Amino acid sequence: MRSEFQYRRPASIDEAVAMKADLGTTAMYWAGGTDMVLHWMRSIHSPELCIDITRIEGLRGIEIDRDSIRIGAMTSLDELDRSADRHCLLNTLSDITKLMCTPQTRTIATVGGNLCNASPAADLSPAFVAMNADAVLAGPKGRRRVRMEEFFLGVNKTSLSGGELLEEIRIPLNPDLKVVASYRRIDRTVVDIALVNASSCISVDSDGVINGCGIALGAVAPVILRVSDAETLLLGLSVRELGRDREELQKVEELSAIAAKPISDVRASAEYRRQMVKVMVRRTLQDCAIQLKA
Amino acid sequence: MEVAKRSFDVIGKGVHVKDAREKVTGSLKYAVDMTVQNMAHGKILRCPHPHAKIARIDTRKAEELPGVLGVLTHEDVPQNDWESAWFNYRGKVLDGIGRFVGDDVAAVAAVSSDIAEKAVELIEVEYEPLPHVFDMELARRQDAPTIRVEGNERPPYAVKWGDLQKGEEEAEIIVDCDISYMSQQYAPLGRNACIAEWMSDRVTVWTSSQTPSELRDGIHEALGIPLSKIRVMALPCGSSFGQWWSNNFMLITVLLAKKIRQPAKIELTNEECMSTVKRRHLERTRGRMGCTRDGRITLAEFDHLIDNGGYGFKDDVGFFCVDMWGKAKNGNYAIHGINTNLLTAGCMRGVGDCTLGASVERVADRLAEKVGMDPVEFRILNQITAGDELRMQHSRDNMKGNRDAYIEGIPPHLRKDWPELFCLSSGGTRAILERGASAFRWKDRWKGWAVPHAVDGSLHRGVGVGTGAHVCGVEFEGSSSAVVRINPDGSAKVHCSVGRQGQGSETTQSQVAAEELGLPFEMIEIETGDTDSCPWNHGSLASSTMYRTGWATRAAANDARRQLLEIASREFFDNADIDELDITDGEVHPRAEPKSNRRYSFREVLNELRSETLGQTSSITGRPSVPMPPSTTFARQFGAQFAEVEVDIETGQVKIIDFLAVQDSGTVVNPQVLKNQVIGGAICGSGFALYEHLVFDGETGAIKNANLLDYKLLRCADFPWQAEVLFEEAPDPVGPFGARGAGESPIAATMQSASGLIFP
Amino acid sequence: MVNLHVNSRNVDLDIKPHRTLADVLRTEMGLIGVRVSCSEGECGSCTVLVDGRPCTSCLMLVNQGEGKSIVTIEGIGTPDDLDPVQEAFIEEQGFQCAFCTPGFILTAKAFLAENPNPTHDEVSVAMSGNICRCGAYPYIVRSVMRAAAKLREFA
Incomplete structure (x- = not known):
C-alpha cells in the first residue's frame, strides 16, 4: 500500500540536508521524481516526507570552464538536451537524452535523479563513466568527490550515504587534447530502455595519437562496467587506426565481452547481450573515429 | 453476382466523425x-496461485476497516455459468477456484478506492493449491x-474437403511447418x-463495451434475472480490439453493487487490464501444404x-485463411x-488470421520459393475470387443438417x-494484389x-507481401437489428447497439441511414x-458492424x-x-420530377399527420422486416x-521503411475512417510480428511484462508516416450500398508482409 | 493547501500532498481530458503543458505543479471554439478511439511552438512520446503538419 507523506521544498542544499538529517530514512530527496513516483506507487519506497530539491538554484545549470564541465544534478534531461551546441561532449550527452524516456518525461526527469536511481541500463551512466566524470556529493559532513564508476554499487544502489545528496557531475577537460565521446544501445522501439549499451570517450593529442580512453558498458552487470584493460590497449594508437580492422580492436571487443556479466530477463537473453557488447563497443569506437576526423 | 456501382449523396464521403469535437x-x-x-469504489482481490481452491476466506478484518x-x-455469487460472445469466457462469476495468477477471488466496496485497496489486503484467504499446467501440449x-x-480439450473444430x-x-x-506463436496483449x-x-x-450498468447486448445477456445468465430488468448503457471504449x-x-461490479445496496464502480488499473482480463491465444500450427511444379496447391x-x-x-x-x-x-x-x-x-482482432493464417501464408511462400514463383503471382493463382466455393461450408457445428438441407430449410421468399x-x-485478392x-x-x-x-553495411533491406481475409460478421449468435426513428421536426435517430472503440461506427451507421432516408447527414444522430x-x-x-448492423440500419x-x-x-x-x-435533401418529391416545386419536408409530412389525426403516429419507427441474410455463408x-x-x-534490429495496404471491403462508406482502420490494423499487426508478446513466469504463469515499458507497442517513428491505403471496391449484393466488413483482414495481411522476409 | 494555476485560473485545493498532478486535475478539478492510462510515463495520455513544456502529469506530484502555469486540453479549445491544432486533428482524422488525442494535441502544440516549420520525420519523432494503440500514426503526423501550416498562416 502506498505511504502517505508530507511535502517540503527547501531553498538551499544546506536546508535540504538538514531536513533529511532530522528525519532520516523516512525522508526522501525528490528530484523530478519520475522513478520515485513509480517506486512509491509500488511501495518499493514508503516515504513519510518528500524533500523536493528541484528548485534549489545551486543544483541547476550547466557550466563549462577550462578544466571541466559542471552539470548540476537537478538539470532536467530536457535542459541537457538543449545544451548540445555548447561542447562536443554535451552534444553526445544531448544525443543520449533524446533516447531517454519520452519528451514529456524528459521535461520532468533530472540528470541527478537518473544517476541516483542507479539503473544498470541507464543511458547517461556509461557515458559519464567513459568521460571520467566525478560525482560531487553534499552531506551533513560537507562535500566529497566520487569517481562515477564508484558511484554505482548495485541495482538501485549508490555510494550516497548518511543523508548525502548528489550535487553535480564534473567531467574533466584537458585543454591540450581533443576529446570526443559516443554512445550506442540496443533498443526495440524508438522509446525503450537499453537492452545493452556502451559508451566510449577518446582524447587525442595534436598528432592524432590516443592519449586517453574510456570504455563503459551498461545493462550487462548490476553496475556500469569500465573495461580498463581494453582501454589500455588503445592508448598510443593513432586515431586513424580506430576505423580499421586491427587486432587491438578485436581484442577490445573480446575483453569487453569477457568483462560483461549479463543476465537473461524479459528484455533479452544473456547470450544476446554478450554478443551485442562487442557490436556496441566497436560502433562507439568507430563513431569516435568519425567525429575526430570531422 | 455483380452489382452496378452507383453514385451516392453521403456514402463514400469523408465526413468528419460525429464525435470529433468531443x-x-x-x-x-x-x-x-x-x-x-x-x-462506492470497488477493488478486486486476485489469486496469487496458478490453480487453487479457496479453503477458507475470512473477510472480517476487511469489513471492520473504516x-x-x-x-x-464466491459465497455471495449465484453459481450460474455465463458466457461472453464467441466463447471468450465461460464460467461462474466467482466459484471459489482460481485458475490463473490474477484470477478474480473476491471484491471490496469502500468509500474510496484507497480504502478499498487497503481492505483487499486485509481479506484472509487460505488457499488449497491444485496441480496446474501451463503448456497446452501437456x-x-x-x-x-x-x-x-x-475437460481441458473438447473435440476439434474441423474443416475437410476433397481427397487428401x-x-x-x-x-x-510438399512443405512442412511447425510454427509457434507468442501471446499478444490487447494493451x-x-x-x-x-x-x-x-x-x-432492476440494474443499470455503465461500462465501455463493444457488445452492449451481449453484456446484457451475460448479466441475465449469471444472475438469472429477466433481460427486461437489465439496462446496459455502453460508453465509448479506448482501443479495444475485442x-x-x-x-x-463487469459482472463482479453488478453483484458488488447489489450486495452493498449502493451504486459501485470498479476501475481497472493498466496492470489489471494487461494481466487479468484476457489476451490473444498462444498458438501452434503443424501442417503441410503441397503444390504442382506450376504452383497449384493440391493439398x-x-x-x-x-x-x-x-x-x-x-x-x-x-x-478465413481456409477460405x-x-x-x-x-x-x-x-x-x-x-x-x-x-x-x-x-x-483479439484477426483471431486465427494472425496465427493460423500467418502459418498458411508462410508455408505458401516456401512453396512459391521452391517452384520459383513470385509470391504475388502464387497468391493470385491459389486464392479465392468471387463465385468460388467457400470451404468453411464443410464445418457443420453451427448449421442444421448438411449444406443442402441447410439451404432447403430457408424459406424460398427469403432465399430468392x-x-x-x-x-x-464479391471481391477477392486478385484485384488488390495487382x-x-x-x-x-x-x-x-x-x-x-x-x-x-x-x-548498406550491416543494414539490409527487402520487401514482403501478405494477404488476409475475414468474415463480415457471423449470424450464429443471433440476428442483429436496428431501429430508425424519424422525429416530428424532420431529424432522425438511429438506435443500434454497436461499439464505439474508435472505428467510427457512430458515423458510418449514420451515413447509411442518411443515404437510405435521403436526409442530410447532419440531421441524423x-x-x-x-x-x-x-x-x-x-x-x-x-x-x-458495417456489414450486418449496416444492413439492419439500412x-x-x-x-x-x-x-x-x-x-x-x-x-x-x-x-x-x-x-x-x-426523397432528396430531406424533401419528398415526385421521382420523375426531382426539381418539382411539389416537395414536402419530413417535418411537413409528419406535422400534417399530427394536426389531423391527433398525432398518434407523428413520429415514425422503422425496423428491419426480414431476417438478415446468413452472411457468413457468402461474404x-x-x-x-x-x-x-x-x-x-x-544486431537483429528491424525497422519498417515503407508500407502499402490495399483493402477490399466493398463500397467504401467513409474513406478516412476506413484508411485509419486499415493502417491501425497494419500497425497492430506489425507490432505483433516484431515485438509484442507477453512473458509468462515459468513457475507461476504470472505475466511479467504487464506494463508498457516492457510490453513494446510501436510508436509514431516506428512506422513510416508515408504509409498509404488504397481501395478496391467490389460492391457486395447484400451489404449496405455494397459495403462489406473491414476490421480484421488488415491485421491478418500484415503478419507476413512485415515479417515474412525476416523469418522465412 | 496547494495552489495551482490551471488553464488561466488560480485554485486553492485542500488536498494531501501524496497525490499525482494527473489525479488531482481529473478528480478534484473535473478535467477529464487529462487521460490516465499506463500511470508510468510511457503512454503520454496524461500530458499537460507546464510552463509551456509537455509533461507526463501521472509522474508529477501535485506540489511540483505549484507556481507554474498548467494547461490541459480543456485550456486550449472547446467544442465551439477549437484550437487550430484541434481543427487539424479533425480534418486529417489523426485519431480513432481518441483516448490518446488530448496528449498528442498538447505535445504537438508545444512542439510547433518551437518548430513552426518541421519536416514529416521531425514530427514523427516528436510525436513518439505518446502511444496511439489504435495506430493512427501516419494521420497524426499529417495532422501536425496541417496544424503547422495553419499556425504559420495565423502568425
Whole structure:
C-alpha cells in the first residue's frame, strides 16, 4: 500500500540536508521524481516526507570552464538536451537524452535523479563513466568527490550515504587534447530502455595519437562496467587506426565481452547481450573515429 | 453476382466523425470518466496461485476497516455459468477456484478506492493449491490436471474437403511447418471501468463495451434475472480490439453493487487490464501444404492448437485463411482449443488470421520459393475470387443438417433475394494484389527470396507481401437489428447497439441511414449504448458492424422511409404509388420530377399527420422486416499489404521503411475512417510480428511484462508516416450500398508482409 | 493547501500532498481530458503543458505543479471554439478511439511552438512520446503538419 507523506521544498542544499538529517530514512530527496513516483506507487519506497530539491538554484545549470564541465544534478534531461551546441561532449550527452524516456518525461526527469536511481541500463551512466566524470556529493559532513564508476554499487544502489545528496557531475577537460565521446544501445522501439549499451570517450593529442580512453558498458552487470584493460590497449594508437580492422580492436571487443556479466530477463537473453557488447563497443569506437576526423 | 456501382449523396464521403469535437477537446466520456451519485469504489482481490481452491476466506478484518461498505466472495455469487460472445469466457462469476495468477477471488466496496485497496489486503484467504499446467501440449494429456469440468480439450473444430491422398499424390513439392506463436496483449489504452446501480430489482450498468447486448445477456445468465430488468448503457471504449466485450469484472461490479445496496464502480488499473482480463491465444500450427511444379496447391493439411487459458472456450478460428486459400483442391484443417492455467484468452482482432493464417501464408511462400514463383503471382493463382466455393461450408457445428438441407430449410421468399450460399459473393485478392504490386513497384523491388534489394553495411533491406481475409460478421449468435426513428421536426435517430472503440461506427451507421432516408447527414444522430432503446445486436465484433448492423440500419431506414412516403402519398400526392416518389435533401418529391416545386419536408409530412389525426403516429419507427441474410455463408473482406523492411544483420534490429495496404471491403462508406482502420490494423499487426508478446513466469504463469515499458507497442517513428491505403471496391449484393466488413483482414495481411522476409 | 494555476485560473485545493498532478486535475478539478492510462510515463495520455513544456502529469506530484502555469486540453479549445491544432486533428482524422488525442494535441502544440516549420520525420519523432494503440500514426503526423501550416498562416 502506498505511504502517505508530507511535502517540503527547501531553498538551499544546506536546508535540504538538514531536513533529511532530522528525519532520516523516512525522508526522501525528490528530484523530478519520475522513478520515485513509480517506486512509491509500488511501495518499493514508503516515504513519510518528500524533500523536493528541484528548485534549489545551486543544483541547476550547466557550466563549462577550462578544466571541466559542471552539470548540476537537478538539470532536467530536457535542459541537457538543449545544451548540445555548447561542447562536443554535451552534444553526445544531448544525443543520449533524446533516447531517454519520452519528451514529456524528459521535461520532468533530472540528470541527478537518473544517476541516483542507479539503473544498470541507464543511458547517461556509461557515458559519464567513459568521460571520467566525478560525482560531487553534499552531506551533513560537507562535500566529497566520487569517481562515477564508484558511484554505482548495485541495482538501485549508490555510494550516497548518511543523508548525502548528489550535487553535480564534473567531467574533466584537458585543454591540450581533443576529446570526443559516443554512445550506442540496443533498443526495440524508438522509446525503450537499453537492452545493452556502451559508451566510449577518446582524447587525442595534436598528432592524432590516443592519449586517453574510456570504455563503459551498461545493462550487462548490476553496475556500469569500465573495461580498463581494453582501454589500455588503445592508448598510443593513432586515431586513424580506430576505423580499421586491427587486432587491438578485436581484442577490445573480446575483453569487453569477457568483462560483461549479463543476465537473461524479459528484455533479452544473456547470450544476446554478450554478443551485442562487442557490436556496441566497436560502433562507439568507430563513431569516435568519425567525429575526430570531422 | 455483380452489382452496378452507383453514385451516392453521403456514402463514400469523408465526413468528419460525429464525435470529433468531443474527441479533440477531451470531453468524450469513457467509462473511467463516469461517476454516479453516492458511488462506492470497488477493488478486486486476485489469486496469487496458478490453480487453487479457496479453503477458507475470512473477510472480517476487511469489513471492520473504516470506510468499507461490503465484501463480495464466491459465497455471495449465484453459481450460474455465463458466457461472453464467441466463447471468450465461460464460467461462474466467482466459484471459489482460481485458475490463473490474477484470477478474480473476491471484491471490496469502500468509500474510496484507497480504502478499498487497503481492505483487499486485509481479506484472509487460505488457499488449497491444485496441480496446474501451463503448456497446452501437456494440458491435453490424459494425466493433466483438470482445469475445466468440461475437460481441458473438447473435440476439434474441423474443416475437410476433397481427397487428401489424391492431393498428396498430385503434389510435386510438399512443405512442412511447425510454427509457434507468442501471446499478444490487447494493451488497451484507456483501461476500463464499470458502474452498476440497482433500483429495486432492476440494474443499470455503465461500462465501455463493444457488445452492449451481449453484456446484457451475460448479466441475465449469471444472475438469472429477466433481460427486461437489465439496462446496459455502453460508453465509448479506448482501443479495444475485442478486449471489452463482456468481461467478468463487469459482472463482479453488478453483484458488488447489489450486495452493498449502493451504486459501485470498479476501475481497472493498466496492470489489471494487461494481466487479468484476457489476451490473444498462444498458438501452434503443424501442417503441410503441397503444390504442382506450376504452383497449384493440391493439398493443405493443418493441425492447429490454441491455448484458451482458464476460461476461454474458443476453437473456431479457422474460417478465413481456409477460405482465402480455397482454390486448394484438397484440404483438412483441425483446430483444438485447450485450457491451461494461464491468463484466460479470447478473440483479439484477426483471431486465427494472425496465427493460423500467418502459418498458411508462410508455408505458401516456401512453396512459391521452391517452384520459383513470385509470391504475388502464387497468391493470385491459389486464392479465392468471387463465385468460388467457400470451404468453411464443410464445418457443420453451427448449421442444421448438411449444406443442402441447410439451404432447403430457408424459406424460398427469403432465399430468392440472396446470393448463392456457400460461394464468395464479391471481391477477392486478385484485384488488390495487382493494384498493390503496381503501386508499390513490387516487380522492381522484389529481388527474389532472401535477396536484399539494398545493402548498406550491416543494414539490409527487402520487401514482403501478405494477404488476409475475414468474415463480415457471423449470424450464429443471433440476428442483429436496428431501429430508425424519424422525429416530428424532420431529424432522425438511429438506435443500434454497436461499439464505439474508435472505428467510427457512430458515423458510418449514420451515413447509411442518411443515404437510405435521403436526409442530410447532419440531421441524423445515433444511440449505440443503451440496450433499453436499441434492439439486440451482436455488437462490434467479427468485423460485423458495417456489414450486418449496416444492413439492419439500412433496412430500418428503408422501413421508416416507406412509412414516411405512404403518409406523404396520402396527404400530398393523391395516393400515388410510393415508388413514384423519392426523397432528396430531406424533401419528398415526385421521382420523375426531382426539381418539382411539389416537395414536402419530413417535418411537413409528419406535422400534417399530427394536426389531423391527433398525432398518434407523428413520429415514425422503422425496423428491419426480414431476417438478415446468413452472411457468413457468402461474404468476406480482403487485404493485401506490401512492406519494405530494414534489418541490421549484426544486431537483429528491424525497422519498417515503407508500407502499402490495399483493402477490399466493398463500397467504401467513409474513406478516412476506413484508411485509419486499415493502417491501425497494419500497425497492430506489425507490432505483433516484431515485438509484442507477453512473458509468462515459468513457475507461476504470472505475466511479467504487464506494463508498457516492457510490453513494446510501436510508436509514431516506428512506422513510416508515408504509409498509404488504397481501395478496391467490389460492391457486395447484400451489404449496405455494397459495403462489406473491414476490421480484421488488415491485421491478418500484415503478419507476413512485415515479417515474412525476416523469418522465412 | 496547494495552489495551482490551471488553464488561466488560480485554485486553492485542500488536498494531501501524496497525490499525482494527473489525479488531482481529473478528480478534484473535473478535467477529464487529462487521460490516465499506463500511470508510468510511457503512454503520454496524461500530458499537460507546464510552463509551456509537455509533461507526463501521472509522474508529477501535485506540489511540483505549484507556481507554474498548467494547461490541459480543456485550456486550449472547446467544442465551439477549437484550437487550430484541434481543427487539424479533425480534418486529417489523426485519431480513432481518441483516448490518446488530448496528449498528442498538447505535445504537438508545444512542439510547433518551437518548430513552426518541421519536416514529416521531425514530427514523427516528436510525436513518439505518446502511444496511439489504435495506430493512427501516419494521420497524426499529417495532422501536425496541417496544424503547422495553419499556425504559420495565423502568425
